Amino acid sequence: MSRAAIVGGGVIGGGWAARFALMGWDVAVFDPSPDAREALDAVMARARRALPGLYDRALGDEGRVTLHDDMAQALQGAEWIQESAPEDLKLKQGLIARIEEHAAPSAIIASSTSGFRPSQLRDGARNPDRIVVAHPFNPVYLLPLVELVTEDGPFATRAAEILREIGMDPLHLTTEIDAHVADRLLESIWREALWLVRDGIATTEQIDRAITHGFGLRWAQMGLFETYRMAGGTGGMTDFLKQFAPALAWPWSRLTDVPEMDDALATRIGALSDAQAGGRTVAELEETRDDNLVGILRALRHADWGVGKHLKEHENSRGAPPIDWSRPIVTADRVVPLDWTDFNGHMTESRYLLAFADATERLMEFIGCDDAYIAAGRSFFTAETHIRHVSEIHAGHRFRIETQALQSEGAKLHVFQRMLEGDRLLATGEHFLLHVSLETRRPAPPTGALASGMARLAEGHRGLPYPEGAGRAVGQRP
Numbered sequence: 001m002s003r004a005a006i007v008g009g010g011v012i013g014g015g016w017a018a019r020f021a022l023m024g025w026d027v028a029v030f031d032p033s034p035d036a037r038e039a040l041d042a043v044m045a046r047a048r049r050a051l052p053g054l055y056d057r058a059l060g061d062e063g064r065v066t067l068h069d070d071m072a073q074a075l076q077g078a079e080w081i082q083e084s085a086p087e088d089l090k091l092k093q094g095l096i097a098r099i100e101e102h103a104a105p106s107a108i109i110a111s112s113t114s115g116f117r118p119s120q121l122r123d124g125a126r127n128p129d130r131i132v133v134a135h136p137f138n139p140v141y142l143l144p145l146v147e148l149v150t151e152d153g154p155f156a157t158r159a160a161e162i163l164r165e166i167g168m169d170p171l172h173l174t175t176e177i178d179a180h181v182a183d184r185l186l187e188s189i190w191r192e193a194l195w196l197v198r199d200g201i202a203t204t205e206q207i208d209r210a211i212t213h214g215f216g217l218r219w220a221q222m223g224l225f226e227t228y229r230m231a232g233g234t235g236g237m238t239d240f241l242k243q244f245a246p247a248l249a250w251p252w253s254r255l256t257d258v259p260e261m262d263d264a265l266a267t268r269i270g271a272l273s274d275a276q277a278g279g280r281t282v283a284e285l286e287e288t289r290d291d292n293l294v295g296i297l298r299a300l301r302h303a304d305w306g307v308g309k310h311l312k313e314h315e316n317s318r319g320a321p322p323i324d325w326s327r328p329i330v331t332a333d334r335v336v337p338l339d340w341t342d343f344n345g346h347m348t349e350s351r352y353l354l355a356f357a358d359a360t361e362r363l364m365e366f367i368g369c370d371d372a373y374i375a376a377g378r379s380f381f382t383a384e385t386h387i388r389h390v391s392e393i394h395a396g397h398r399f400r401i402e403t404q405a406l407q408s409e410g411a412k413l414h415v416f417q418r419m420l421e422g423d424r425l426l427a428t429g430e431h432f433l434l435h436v437s438l439e440t441r442r443p444a445p446p447t448g449a450l451a452s453g454m455a456r457l458a459e460g461h462r463g464l465p466y467p468e469g470a471g472r473a474v475g476q477r478p
């Protein structure tokens with residue numbers, strides 16, 4: 001079992017702990033604060049609620065998370081050490097010096113610092129090469145981006161591998177700069193926003209709306225440059241620059257100045273922000289944020305785009321169990337995502353069809369009807385579906401689908417699927433699919449690998465008992 005240590009278990013350290021643990025790593029957290037246990041448990045609970053549902057496959061066993069008040073004990077056996085103490089250079093340098101004393105020689109020492117450069121953190125270090133910046137984004141357990149700031153070399157390669165293993169997307173920067181890249185961008189907009197409040201031009205709510213109802217939506221799926229390329233019309237970036245370059249000389253920004261955060265400004269921002277929160281606690285806001293992020297990330301996953309593509313690639317890199325063709329095939333093993341529940345607090349009706357349809361697609365892939373086969377002009381269309389809802393399931397709960405072929409011959413694929421939580425039957429789905437030519441949109445015989453895949457499935461399932469509940473219709477008399 002791989003092992004990580006986290007030094008400082010607050011908002012960010014807790015997020016790292018949760019991500020490592022949910023990806024199967026044992027995690028030891030060192031934090032001297034008496035409140036550390038409560039804070040860590042709260043982040044773990046939030047992460048357990050949100051992260052597993054991003055994936056269409058179960059993440060597997062969670063690692064063990066332990067909390068320590070002795071640093072040496074926490075660092076024992078750790079291959080990754082994430083320093084996540086408050087943003088104070090002297091404190092971080094002192095901690096890193098202590099970490100170096102106890103860490104295994106091959107361990108990577110990463111800092112979550114939002115703005116310090118690796119050379120500042122390495123000051124006086126014995127083995128500076130292994131000290132890197134790994135700057136994440138809050139909530140660390142949901143957002144994949146991490147700025148990895150360090151020179152090329154074996155530690156950088158290993159660090160990027162580990163970050164990818166836990167589902168992060170390392171943006172490797174070999175040139176160091178205060179506040180790295182992403183925080184530079186954030187800081188510029190943050191400083192501009194502070195001016196707008198200070199000068200009485202906009203409230204905190206208005207500024208946030210300017211982001212969330214407009215360009216914030218764009219930025220989740222395409223960045224600044226790709227977005228502006230389209231803003232240039234068919235002439236692309238060249239035309240965009242022609243039109244908007246003169247504006248750079250106009251007073252459209254106050255970035256060269258920084259407003260002084262005096263008591264009056266701090267109090268005003270505090271009051272506006274309180275009014276904007278409308279009485280919702282930070283924990284309530286965090287829950288809403290996580291629900292929304294899961295929805296957005298899953299939408300991008302469905303579109304196979306940007307960060308959604310990254311999620312899928314991470315899922316695929318984790319491998320899949322081998323298929324036993326002599327039994328009903330496990331075509332889904334996953335948890336109910338947050339956005340699959342309804343006003344009754346359980347998985348909503350339409351998602352059963354989605355889950356069964358996804359499972360059928362997995363079966364199609366297993367037997368040879370994969371992307372390449374479909375691109376060549378043949379596929380399956382579903383002709384009939386019957387779903388029985390047997391018992392309920394809630395968000396975050398793990399379920400699997402077992403798919404049995406009742407017929408797999410010629411153009412006909414007739415399957416019966418059982419959805420289970422452990423041994424408890426949740427639902428059954430029966431589906432009749434026809435293999436078609438995508439050119440004529442009419443039934444056609446399967447070819448090549450799919451023809452043999454269907455035969456293999458038919459052969460494997462021939463001797464299985466006819467499943468209870470198959471062939472049923474809605475039997476209620478009018």
Ligand SMILES: NC(=O)C1=CN([C@@H]2O[C@H](COP(=O)(O)OP(=O)(O)OC[C@H]3O[C@@H](n4cnc5c(N)ncnc54)[C@H](O)[C@@H]3O)[C@@H](O)[C@H]2O)C=CC1
Pocket residue numbers: 007008009010011012013030031032033036084085086087088095112113114115135136137138
């Ligand atoms: N909060 C944010 O949005 C982000 C913060 N960061 C960076 O992450 C780091 C941590 O920030 P947060 O988690 O927000 O702070 P935080 O205040 O929530 O957590 C810091 C934790 O460090 C602990 N701590 C204090 N002194 C310590 C010591 N000597 N040894 C071990 N633990 C100690 C505290 O008890 C606390 O639990 C900072 O460098 C920050 O710049 C990075 C990305 C985003």
Ligand SMILES: C[N+](C)(C)CC(=O)CC(=O)[O-]
Pocket residue numbers: 113114136137138183186
């Ligand atoms: C405000 N901040 C500098 C701590 C922000 C970050 O470092 C990244 C984030 O999560 O916004």
